[in-house]
Amino acid sequence: MDESNDPNLQSFLPVAPTNGFPIQNLPFAIASRKGCCNDEKFAVTRIGDTIIHLGQLEELGFFDDTPIGGRSIFSQPYLNDFLEFGNHAWIEVRKKLIELFKKDNSILRDHEELKKSILFELHEIEFHLPVRIGDYTDFYSSKQHATNVGIMFRGKENALMPNWLYLPVAYHGRSSSIVISHTSIKRPYGQIKPQDGAPIYSASKRLDFELEVGAIVGIGNPLGQPIPVDDAENHIFGLMLVNDWSARDIQQWEYQPLGPFLGKNFATSISPWIVTMEALKPFRCSAPIQEPKPLTYLQETERYTYDIQLEIELQTKDDHTTTQICSTNFNTLYWTLKQQIAHHTINGCNLRTGDLLASGTISGDHEHSYGSLLELTWNGKNPIHLNNGKTRTFLEDGDTVIIRGYCQNKDYTISFGEVVGTIVN
């Protein structure tokens, strides 16, 4: 166990046992102070419910002896410049934060004036997109999800496409419509083809979510130079929660032969916090065994994934009743982060700082673990029952989808926070 994940570490800042943001987490986000300071954006981290203003810490010289010293990296509206410093710098900054906020360090702990300029309460803060996302790729790495969708549209015999077990399938998404958690999602309009009859122009009637985890690329690769599978994780800064909103009726009519387009690119929501790969290290676990064995460039010397528990709640507008409709785990994904990156770059394609690679819908092997309404209701055939007695096949106006994620061991919990979106007309 390396020092920054020592379960005995404690901060002088208060952390409730169930909080999920102990000093071992230290995720990164971009924030501004509500109704203050010209809405100026800056980088933050968090311990308990206390927000730590990294721009202020930097200005006061606390990062001077780290690789980012002497630069205004954290007073910028995005984390990209910090990401570009690479793995070594991310780890050194994490170590510095642990040193500054651990229980027995009095430098900040006993300095009320300093604390006033650095520490804020959660409710004083508004979050923004943490990175300037260049390119967005959405994978399709859950075998259960691909199988479910295959059965629904092609039948049991040909559920998985012939390529699926050989390569991590993906499509290129659109980054301009990626929005931060709590942004309202406008129900899209488009072409829909009724069962029998010509296509019509209509509001989507089969609006859905997709539970996904996204990886933020920290350091890219030069064009023409693939990233070897065993080196791939050094290129990832951290992970976040993603909701890949999907209009199934628009998607179904448009997707052949080139894949998703307007059924997907109207909105994708992400959570504000990026949990670093360093914080996730204690939660590595085994990944599903692959049969057939993939080609050499996809074979990892050390094959593992992460134990991230994921949950979806649906909240209705009328009475604000909340129902948990899915509980699943990131560790069910067949293709790992390392394999996704090795495959993405095997043709020489260059990833860049700030790119978002989403996992694809994460579905486990039982009905309550499916990560989309398409699967939970089996294409609308079996409505799900909510705690207020109502049912749903697809999302209605006013519905709010809340996705949460966390890692837990016997010592502590690392929370990803949540990604929230409400459907409006």
Ligand code: MN
């Ligand atoms: Mn997706």
